[in-house]
Amino acid sequence: MDAARLAKDTPKSLKTRARILDCAMRLFAEIGYHAATNPVIADAAGLTRGAMLYHFPTREALVEAGVAHVQAARSALFRAAADSIPAGADVTEHAIDSYWDLLQSEPFLAFAELEAAGRTDPAIQALLAPAQAEFDRAQAGDHFLKILHAGAGPRFQASRDLARFMLEGLARTTLTYDGEGRRERLLMLIKRATHMLNRKGDIQDLWPD
Numbered sequence: 001m002d003a004a005r006l007a008k009d010t011p012k013s014l015k016t017r018a019r020i021l022d023c024a025m026r027l028f029a030e031i032g033y034h035a036a037t038n039p040v041i042a043d044a045a046g047l048t049r050g051a052m053l054y055h056f057p058t059r060e061a062l063v064e065a066g067v068a069h070v071q072a073a074r075s076a077l078f079r080a081a082a083d084s085i086p087a088g089a090d091v092t093e094h095a096i097d098s099y100w101d102l103l104q105s106e107p108f109l110a111f112a113e114l115e116a117a118g119r120t121d122p123a124i125q126a127l128l129a130p131a132q133a134e135f136d137r138a139q140a141g142d143h144f145l146k147i148l149h150a151g152a153g154p155r156f157q158a159s160r161d162l163a164r165f166m167l168e169g170l171a172r173t174t175l176t177y178d179g180e181g182r183r184e185r186l187l188m189l190i191k192r193a194t195h196m197l198n199r200k201g202d203i204q205d206l207w208p209d
Contacts, residue, residue: 013055016045017055019045020041020047020052020056021065024062025066025106025107025110028109028113028114029113032116033113038052038056063124064127067114068131070131071131071135078135081095081098081099081101081102084098093191096191099164099167104171108171115128158197159194159197159198163190163194167190188208192208193206
């Protein structure tokens with residue numbers, strides 16, 4: 001939908017559009033991109049086929065708006081996490097725990113589903129690329145720097161990348177046995193490795209005695 005059309009929409013119409021996008025995000029997270037078809041999303045939003053077509057006449061139009069909607073929700077959650085460090089908290093551990101929690105949230109799960117679909121769909125990947133770049137540079141860069149209290153330079157960038165990508169990989173992995181124990185040990189190792197790279201505290205070894 002073009003900007004001129006959006007500008008002419010009534011508050012009621014804009015509210016309906018937002019409801020559709022909220023339902024799309026929820027269903028992408030819950031049942032996956034391919035199962036969350038436009039008719040399924042319309043039904044979840046309580047809309048007729050005609051009303052859905054008014055707002056999103058094609059799948060491409062819905063996905064384009066959906067990517068922007070999901071990205072905005074991810075960014076808002078990330079900013080909130082960066083601004084809510086408790087007094088006296090270990091900032092590294094808080095950052096890692098916060099991002100781990102975010103990865104289980106609806107916007108992050110929905111974006112992961114879109115990324116999975118984009119792996120084999122160039123059109124979806126093209127829509128995702130700007131959001132991925134924005135999150136990588138503006139969100140996961142500046143905000144992760146803030147919540148980790150890391151400095152500048154390759155070592156600190158590696159610290160942020162290590163924590164971020166190990167957490168993202170762990171979030172998408174199925175642990176078929178002793179899931180809770182293995183997950184907790186890996187989270188502990190991510191925190192210790194990040195401390196060591198940031199040279200915060202007196203941690204010298206990855207594995208505690």
